[in-house]
Amino acid sequence: MKKGCPYGTHRVISPKGVLPQPADVIDNTMEIYDNEVLIDVKTLNIDSASFTEIVRRVCDGKKPADITSEEDKSKIKDKMKEIVAKAGKHKNPWTGSGGMLIGTVKEIGPTYVGDLKVGDKLATLVSLSLTPLVIEEVYDMRPAIDQVDIKGQAILFQSGIYAVLPEDMPEGLALSALDVAGAPAQAAKLAKPGDTILVIGGGGKSGLLCLYEAKKRAGVTGKVICAAGSQKSEDRARNLDLADEYFHMDAADAVGMYNKIMELTDGKLCDVVINCVNIENTEMASILSCKDDGTVYFFSMATSFTKAALGAEGVGKDVNMIVGNGYTKGHAAITLQVLREHEGIRDLFAEMYS
Numbered sequence: 466m467k468k469g470c471p472y473g474t475h476r477v478i479s480p481k482g483v484l485p486q487p488a489d490v491i492d493n494t495m496e497i498y499d500n501e502v503l504i505d506v507k508t509l510n511i512d513s514a515s516f517t518e519i520v521r522r523v524c525d526g527k528k529p530a531d532i533t534s535e536e537d538k539s540k541i542k543d544k545m546k547e548i549v550a551k552a553g554k555h556k557n558p559w560t561g562s563g564g565m566l567i568g569t570v571k572e573i574g575p576t577y578v579g580d581l582k583v584g585d586k587l588a589t590l591v592s593l594s595l596t597p598l599v600i601e602e603v604y605d606m607r608p609a610i611d612q613v614d615i616k617g618q619a620i621l622f623q624s625g626i627y628a629v630l631p632e633d634m635p636e637g638l639a640l641s642a643l644d645v646a647g648a649p650a651q652a653a654k655l656a657k658p659g660d661t662i663l664v665i666g667g668g669g670k671s672g673l674l675c676l677y678e679a680k681k682r683a684g685v686t687g688k689v690i691c692a693a694g695s696q697k698s699e700d701r702a703r704n705l706d707l708a709d710e711y712f713h714m715d716a717a718d719a720v721g722m723y724n725k726i727m728e729l730t731d732g733k734l735c736d737v738v739i740n741c742v743n744i745e746n747t748e749m750a751s752i753l754s755c756k757d758d759g760t761v762y763f764f765s766m767a768t769s770f771t772k773a774a775l776g777a778e779g780v781g782k783d784v785n786m787i788v789g790n791g792y793t794k795g796h797a798a799i800t801l802q803v804l805r806e807h808e809g810i811r812d813l814f815a816e817m818y819s
Contacts, residue, residue, distance in 0.1 A: 466574065469498030473622040476597055478553070485554070485622075486595035493553035493597040495618045502581060502621040503572040508637075509593065509613045510644040511545075511564040513670075513743040514766040515557035516611040519544055522559070532608035542603040545613065549600050556594035562766040563593030564611070566619055567630065567640050577623060586636065588643045589619070590626040590797060610641065610818045628797035634804060638811070641818030642800050645671035647789065648741060648764045649678045649803055650796035655737050655760055655787075656682035661730055663754050665716050666741035667691030667708065668698025670818065671764060673810060675739050676707035677803050690729055692722065694742065705809045716742045719749035726754040740765050748773040755784045764789040 469475045475498060477483060478490040485491050497503045511519075520529050523540040532538060549555050555563050570585045581587070589596065597620040605614035621627060628646075630639050648671040656662055662679040666672040668691065680689045691708040693699035699713040710729050714721055726734060734756040740747060740763045748768060751761045761784050763773065773786055804811040 466497075466499045468576075469500045469574070469623070471500065471623040473595065473624070476553075476620070484595070486592065489552065491553040491597055493549070493599055493620075495597075495599055495620070497572055497574050497620065499574045499576040500578075500623040501574045502570060502577060502625075504566070504568040504587070504589070504619045504621060505571045506566050506568040506598070506615055506617045506619050508567050508640060509555065509564055509615060510566065510640055511555070511593070511611045511613065512557070512560070512562040512766055513611055515560045515562045515564060516608075517743050518557060518559045520608065529608040529611060538606050538608070541606065541608070545603065546600055549598050554594060554596055554598050560766055561594065563596070565589050565591070565593060565640075565644055566596070567636060568619065571618070581627075586630045587627045588630060588640055589621055590628055590643065590646065590792065591621075592791065596620065596625075612637075612640070626792060631801055634801075634811075635815070637818065638804065638815050639801065641670065641814050642674065642804055643797055645674065645764075646796040646800040647791035647793060648739070649674035650793045650799045651762055651764070651787070651790070652678040652739055653682055653799055654793060655739070655762060656687070657736070658682070658684045659686040660736040661688045661690070661733065662737045662739065663690045663692060663726060663735040664708070664739045664741060665692045665722075665747065665751060666694060666743070666765070668693035668695070668702045668713075669741055669743075670814075672741040673702060673705065673707060673813070674800060674803050675741060676702060677807055677810060678799070679737070679739070680707055688730070690726070690735070692716065692725075701813070705807070705813065716747040716750050717744065719753055722750035723753035735759060737762070740768065743767055745769070746772070749776045749780070752777045752782050752784060752786075753780065755782070757783045758785070760785045760787060762787045762789065
């Protein structure tokens with residue numbers, strides 16, 4: 466059996482010398498190296514920005530929630546298969562993002578170090594944009610929640626993080642939350658007692674989890690603001706009582722967002738801004754809403770680093786900007802615990818996403 470690099474560089478075909486995520490093409494042969502894990506895949510949870518962009522491009526500008534016809538679903542399936550056939554992984558050619566998967570451990574290399582056992586059901590917490598993947602068949606699709614059921618296999622590298630699926634909740638429910646586990650865990654790290662915190666995209670999946678953690682950590686002396694993208698998503702967060710202030714607005718309207726946050730904070734702006742939206746051009750709304758020396762966390766994979774960096778410079782904003790690292794220590798445990806602690810969020814996720 467061949468020896469593998471812990472970071473999966475042995476799978477890179479082109480360009481040579483890079484890691485699997487930035488690589489254009491990786492080897493998706495499902496014969497494992499000595500330190501790899503082979504997974505029988507059940508479901509792919511495609512990154513929201515990625516799935517939205519695929520749908521927009523192959524279905525004449527539609528949104529995932531608009532996809533109902535078999536013809537449109539077939540176009541999406543074909544594009545996903547095309548991406549994997551070309552790259553050996555599901556790395557969106559436009560957004561660069563991937564998603565995650567759930568499946569069952571089929572085989573473990575003899576030198577792999579970890580607690581996994583054959584037969585364990587797990588969710589990979591590393592991006593599909595670096596995961597060797599084979600899609601044999603796409604047999605079901607839930608476009609509104611970015612989930613695709615497949616027959617296929619994938620490889621987990623030695624360095625790949627994962628979560629064994631909990632026994633106290635359905636697989637689909639756990640998957641829906643673990644897909645965005647980095648967001649609420651980062652919110653838990655960033656929010657401090659007394660902080661004013663804005664969550665842009667607060668009515669969405671990651672946004673609701675972030676609101677909960679922000680409210681929990683900011684406490685009674687803090688203030689949490691939910692900026693939703695529509696009245697429907699605003700109502701969703703409001704009905705769960707996750708914030709102190711609620712409104713909905715196009716997050717690409719930077720000046721409008723700034724004026725609204727100035728109004729809600731008596732001109733003080735926010736200590737922490739968390740961006741969870743899946744559309745482009747929301748960088749400046751986030752930056753303008755933040756105090757000098759405050760923190761902006763861009764969880765959204767639709768974020769442009771160039772627009773954020775140069776935009777902040779252009780308006781003279783001295784803010785700390787955090788790229789949306791989907792991993793922080795304990796993120797899976799923190800996120801699943803939200804579902805255990807808040808019955809309303811759990812019920813909503815069960816209804817919408819599982």
